[in-house]
Amino acid sequence: MAAPADQPLLRVEGLGVAVRRRAGALPILDDVSFDLAADETLAIVGESGSGKSMLALAITRLLMPPENYAVSGRVEFQGTDLVALPAAAMREVRGRGMAVVFQEALNALNPVLTVGRQIEETVRRRDGGDAATARREAIRLLDEVGIPSPERRLGDYPHQLSGGMRQRVMIAIALACRPALVIADEPTTSLDVTIQSQVLALLRDVRRQNGMSMIFISHNLGAVAAIADRVAVLYAGHVMELATVDELFAAPRHPYTAALLAATPRVDRPEKLAAIGGAVPRFDELPPGCRFAPRCPRAMPACSAAVPTIRAPDGEPGRRVRCIAPLP
Amino acid sequence: MLRFVAKRMMLAVPTMLLSASVVFFLARILPGDPALSILGDSASEEAIAAMRTRLGLDQPMLVQYLGFLGDLLRLDLGNSMISGHAVTAEVLGVLPYTIELTVFAIAFGVVLGVPIGIAASLARNRLPDYLSRFGSLIGLSCPPFFLGICLLLVFAIWVPLFPVISAPDTGTLGGRIAALILPGVTLGIIFLAFVARSSRAAMLEVLPEQYIRTARMKGLSERAVVFGHACRNALLPIVTVTGLYFGILMGNAVVTEIVFTRPGLGKLIIGALNSRDYVMLQGLTIVYCFIVVLVNLVTDIVYGLVDPRVKVR
Amino acid sequence: MTALRTAIAMVAPNRAAGWGFLALAAICLLALAAPLVAPYAPAEQDLMARLEPPSAQHWLGTDNFGRDILSRILWGARISLLVGLGATLVGMVIGGALGIWAGFKGGIVDLLAARVIDVLLSFPSLILCLLIVSLVGPGVVELIAAIAVSLVPKFARVARSSAIAISHREFVDACRTVGGSDLRIMLRHITPNVVGELAVMASLWTANAVLIEASLSFLGLGVRPPTPTLGGMMLEGLNLLHDAPWLTLFPGLVILAMVLALNLVGDTLRDAVDPRLREV
Numbered sequence: 078m079a080a081p082a083d084q085p086l087l088r089v090e091g092l093g094v095a096v097r098r099r100a101g102a103l104p105i106l107d108d109v110s111f112d113l114a115a116d117e118t119l120a121i122v123g124e125s126g127s128g129k130s131m132l133a134l135a136i137t138r139l140l141m142p143p144e145n146y147a148v149s150g151r152v153e154f155q156g157t158d159l160v161a162l163p164a165a166a167m168r169e170v171r172g173r174g175m176a177v178v179f180q181e182a183l184n185a186l187n188p189v190l191t192v193g194r195q196i197e198e199t200v201r202r203r204d205g206g207d208a209a210t211a212r213r214e215a216i217r218l219l220d221e222v223g224i225p226s227p228e229r230r231l232g233d234y235p236h237q238l239s240g241g242m243r244q245r246v247m248i249a250i251a252l253a254c255r256p257a258l259v260i261a262d263e264p265t266t267s268l269d270v271t272i273q274s275q276v277l278a279l280l281r282d283v284r285r286q287n288g289m290s291m292i293f294i295s296h297n298l299g300a301v302a303a304i305a306d307r308v309a310v311l312y313a314g315h316v317m318e319l320a321t322v323d324e325l326f327a328a329p330r331h332p333y334t335a336a337l338l339a340a341t342p343r344v345d346r347p348e349k350l351a352a353i354g355g356a357v358p359r360f361d362e363l364p365p366g367c368r369f370a371p372r373c374p375r376a377m378p379a380c381s382a383a384v385p386t387i388r389a390p391d392g393e394p395g396r397r398v399r400c401i402a403p404l405p
Numbered sequence: 406m407l408r409f410v411a412k413r414m415m416l417a418v419p420t421m422l423l424s425a426s427v428v429f430f431l432a433r434i435l436p437g438d439p440a441l442s443i444l445g446d447s448a449s450e451e452a453i454a455a456m457r458t459r460l461g462l463d464q465p466m467l468v469q470y471l472g473f474l475g476d477l478l479r480l481d482l483g484n485s486m487i488s489g490h491a492v493t494a495e496v497l498g499v500l501p502y503t504i505e506l507t508v509f510a511i512a513f514g515v516v517l518g519v520p521i522g523i524a525a526s527l528a529r530n531r532l533p534d535y536l537s538r539f540g541s542l543i544g545l546s547c548p549p550f551f552l553g554i555c556l557l558l559v560f561a562i563w564v565p566l567f568p569v570i571s572a573p574d575t576g577t578l579g580g581r582i583a584a585l586i587l588p589g590v591t592l593g594i595i596f597l598a599f600v601a602r603s604s605r606a607a608m609l610e611v612l613p614e615q616y617i618r619t620a621r622m623k624g625l626s627e628r629a630v631v632f633g634h635a636c637r638n639a640l641l642p643i644v645t646v647t648g649l650y651f652g653i654l655m656g657n658a659v660v661t662e663i664v665f666t667r668p669g670l671g672k673l674i675i676g677a678l679n680s681r682d683y684v685m686l687q688g689l690t691i692v693y694c695f696i697v698v699l700v701n702l703v704t705d706i707v708y709g710l711v712d713p714r715v716k717v718r
Numbered sequence: 719m720t721a722l723r724t725a726i727a728m729v730a731p732n733r734a735a736g737w738g739f740l741a742l743a744a745i746c747l748l749a750l751a752a753p754l755v756a757p758y759a760p761a762e763q764d765l766m767a768r769l770e771p772p773s774a775q776h777w778l779g780t781d782n783f784g785r786d787i788l789s790r791i792l793w794g795a796r797i798s799l800l801v802g803l804g805a806t807l808v809g810m811v812i813g814g815a816l817g818i819w820a821g822f823k824g825g826i827v828d829l830l831a832a833r834v835i836d837v838l839l840s841f842p843s844l845i846l847c848l849l850i851v852s853l854v855g856p857g858v859v860e861l862i863a864a865i866a867v868s869l870v871p872k873f874a875r876v877a878r879s880s881a882i883a884i885s886h887r888e889f890v891d892a893c894r895t896v897g898g899s900d901l902r903i904m905l906r907h908i909t910p911n912v913v914g915e916l917a918v919m920a921s922l923w924t925a926n927a928v929l930i931e932a933s934l935s936f937l938g939l940g941v942r943p944p945t946p947t948l949g950g951m952m953l954e955g956l957n958l959l960h961d962a963p964w965l966t967l968f969p970g971l972v973i974l975a976m977v978l979a980l981n982l983v984g985d986t987l988r989d990a991v992d993p994r995l996r997e998v
Contacts, residue, residue: 139618172624179619187616189637189713198633199623234713247619254623423837428849435853442855542985546977548929550936550952551970554959558967562960656844660933664956674845675937678852686852693845701840 084156085112086290087136087258091150092160094128094135102147105131105360106314108387109150113258118284118291120305120322122298122337126357128314129294130180133262136292137177138167155257172202176251178280180263182243186235192219192246193231199253218249223279241272245279252283259284260292265300277304298341302326310334313358313368316387319397330390330403333369367400375402410706417702422474424694429473432687433466439683443486459486460683482688487680492688495673502573503669506588507658511647513593514600519643521597522604523636526612537601544598549657553591553664560587571665588665592657596650603646607639614638641712648704652697738982745976749795756789761944769962779964781954787964790946791972797858797940797947798976802928804862809869809927810920816870817877818912822885822904831878838871843926844933851939858941861934865927876919880912918991922984925977932973948973 092109095102106128113119123129131140138159140146152159154174159167179185187195196215197208204214212231219227222245235243244264251259261280265273281304284291295301301308301322308325310318310333318331329335339351355372358364364371366381373380379401387399432439440456441448448456457463461472476483482492525537561569571584611617612635620634659671666672670689677685709715748755757777764784772779778787820831843865850864884890885908893903934940935949943950948969955965 134618137622139621141613141618141621168624168626170624171622177619177622179615179622181615184615185619187620187634187638189641190634191713198625198629202624202629236714250619250623420837420840423833424840427837427841431849432853435850439853542981543974543978546925546929546974546981548932548936548949548970548973548977550933550949551974554952554956554966554970558959558963652840652842653844655842656930656933659844659848660936663937674848678848678937678939681852686849690841690845690849693842694840697840697842 086115087113088153093149095147097145103360109316111309113290118305120293120301120308121311123311124357127311129311130262133260172254175258176254176256178247178251178261178264181267182247192233196249196253199250218252222249240268244276258290262294315368317399330398331400332373332375413705417698421695421698425477425691428690443681483684485685486682492685496692499668499673509589510592510596514596518597518600519604522601525605526608541598541602544595549595550660550664553661556587571667588661588667592661599650603643607642611635611639644704644708648701651700735986738979741979749799752792752796756792758786758789760790760793760946778968781965794946794948798928798931801861801931802924805865805927806920806924808866810873810916813870813873814877814916817874818881818908821878821881835871835875843868856939856942865930877912880915881908884908884911918987921987925980928977
């Protein structure tokens with residue numbers, strides 16, 4: 078079921094997600110589009126409340142309960158549109174084609190089942206096979222994610238492990254699916270800083286060794302710079318800018334990206350940090366037109382007239398920016 | 406493991422002693438002279454004094470209490486004032502009937518209530534959920550004796566399938582079971598309502614958890630997600646709430662035994678009430694407390710064994 | 719009190735709760751107005767009309783003394799509500815005060831209180847009430863006292879745990895540093911924050927108290943005849959179940975309706991206050 082060479086592994090086109098409420102549907106993600114090639118890492122960056130995690134759940138169709146969400150647009154994975162896929166076929170895609178590394182492994186792992194059981198069930202769900210094979214595979218996976226004396230850890234419960242260990246177990250579960258695409262949703266936010274970089278390095282290595290593609294969701298631009306090939310900047314449910322890591326860090330085109338970069342400490346440019354004034358708008362109080370306009374230093378009346386379309390800035394066909402007056 | 410069990414048991418002993426002491430003092434500080442109420446207002450001074458001596462009420466409170474504690478440690482709850490038999494012997498004589506009644510009711514409630522609660526939680530805010538919620542509410546609001554009388558009327562009087570008087574001592578196993586069904590179902594339906602409601606609430610608390618999402622992410626079937634992940638976590642608290650509910654279950658068992666004229670602790674305690682047998686009454690109250698404490702001890706230990714998060718050592 | 723206000727605001731859109739409130743109000747009104755609306759005096763005997771099934775003269779039939787069942791039910795419901803509400807109120811005040819005191823004081827007082835609450839909770843309510851009523855005798859006040867005693871540890875437990883939570887908040891410390899006395903802090907700051915939760919529990923436990931009163935009178939320990947009680951009426955009708963089932967069934971249905979209405983109201987209040995259980 079491998080995708081033809083000219084086709085990307087994942088193509089998201091005009092994806093929209095709205096929460097159904099008694100008072101009517103509340104749109105969260107709107108017109109989200111991007112491609113992801115095989116063996117590529119795309120970072121989704123944004124502040125909390127930008128809709129990053131919902132994007133991961135929308136792609137994997139893990140928004141629960143499903144009837145509370147209205148999903149529109151296309152999510153084409155290996156040539157199949159996932160949005161319209163029947164539930165049974167979607168289960169085949171999950172746990173085989175794609176897997177998720179959730180944030181806060183303490184909550185994402187079942188507290189009353191052993192680590193071994195949680196990995197083994199993933200292995201057996203994918204490959205079938207007997208308990209002994211699954212157990213050997215679980216030990217191999219724990220070893221691969223760098224857990225010492227893995228056969229002894231199999232009988233442990235999540236609360237008996239450290240935070241870093243738990244996140245490694247979470248990664249092992251994702252690897253057990255042997256997916257073509259792994260989505261890492263803020264995999265390091267709940268960890269100590271020293272552990273963060275270890276887990277980050279682990280993710281980068283296992284991705285490379287297994288030839289997987291990765292969507293790396295984060296609000297940490299430093300981590301993004303270390304791990305991603307391309308970046309999509311998400312703000313209040315809109316993709317504001319899409320570019321390669323190098324392009325984006327060298328010359329941001331969207332004022333929001335620029336503000337985000339200015340607010341991030343960098344080793345190469347030890348200048349003063351500039352916090353972005355104001356806060357991300359609530360989804361039930363979205364401004365008309367460009368969603369960043371109320372906080373944008375370069376805003377003009379035209380910005381609030383209509384939502385800008387996302388387009389390639391002049392002379393850069395590979396990039397996308399959602400701004401009527403992109404930065405030079 | 407053994408130390409965990411032993412520690413819990415050690416904690417239960419003072420609770421039992423304290424609850425027995427509460428009964429002892431309650432019976433002595435509350436207004437009303439047992440001797441007077443046994444003999445009636447027309448009794449002579451001498452008769453009342455003699456009765457007070459017989460009950461040991463003429464001795465100083467502390468002496469009475471120490472004697473009571475000493476007897477308690479030898480599992481001696483005194484002798485019935487009516488029959489003269491030891492209270493413990495009378496209790497042990499009818500205990501099997503009450504145990505078989507409550508065990509039947511608990512099994513009935515769990516076997517039917519847990520699946521109903523789980524099904525309701527999965528069909529949240531749809532017809533099966535509304536039906537089971539409404540049913541549970543009615544079950545929890547129904548006086549057990551009213552339910553018992555209704556069942557008696559339908560299945561013993563109008564359609565005589567079961568005996569009106571539940572006499573387990575017919576000598577045959579079939580007779581014993583026939584005598585158990587109606588009272589057991591009465592007690593069981595009310596417990597079922599409680600179990601269904603608690604299981605539904607527990608499931609609704611577990612289903613939005615992130616590890617359920619992880620299980621779905623693995624591509625597991627909905628069956629495997631619900632039974633392999635959600636139920637395991639949801640059913641743990643059921644063990645504890647059943648322990649907490651047990652006091653109400655025992656109270657319901659008393660009236661159920663009365664409705665079906667069935668031997669057991671309930672009939673014994675009502676008999677003691679009507680014949681003003683204070684020794685028996687005090688002893689039975691203590692027995693009821695001990696049963697509740699022991700059941701809570703068992704649920705505590707079971708919970709400790711099935712939930713890996715409880716430190717067993 | 720905010721909890722209660724939220725609760726009342728939440729109730730309006732909920733249909734089942736609306737029925738509960740309506741039914742409860744109707745039962746309360748009918749019971750209160752029993753002297754006015756009851757077609758007969760509750761003890762009025764008519765030996766010419768004994769054990770009559772429901773008819774136009776006697777809507778719910780008559781008992782073996784020819785007394786009107788409907789009138790007796792209305793009077794009996796008065797007793798049920800009086801005892802149920804009275805016992806819950808007394809239990810809430812005493813248990814709440816003890817719980818707040820223990821939770822606020824902390825230390826050895828709290829440790830002892832927690833232990834005593836544990837012990838008292840190990841008494842099955844009905845058995846404890848049986849013991850107390852058998853000692854102090856039956857009567858409205860005695861019943862209220864007995865049921866209140868069984869409710870005190872339950873209220874104390876709830877009040878204690880929320881008092882502990884509130885005692886650790888900054889404003890309590892702030893009040894202490896400016897020299898507020900313990901009593902003042904407990905009355906002015908802790909109590910208002912605990913009362914909402916207690917009121918919600920009270921509405922649920924009133925249902926339980928009504929059930930216990932009914933059970934006690936069914937066991938012959940209720941308010942003495944000739945005062946009619948619902949449980950007592952069922953006990954009297956039990957021997958005539960075969961020939962005159964209405965003697966037993968109608969009072970039973972009324973107990974069921976009363977407790978159901980109380981539970982509906984209590985559930986709604988609890989769901990409104992406990993956001994975890996609130997409907998999406």
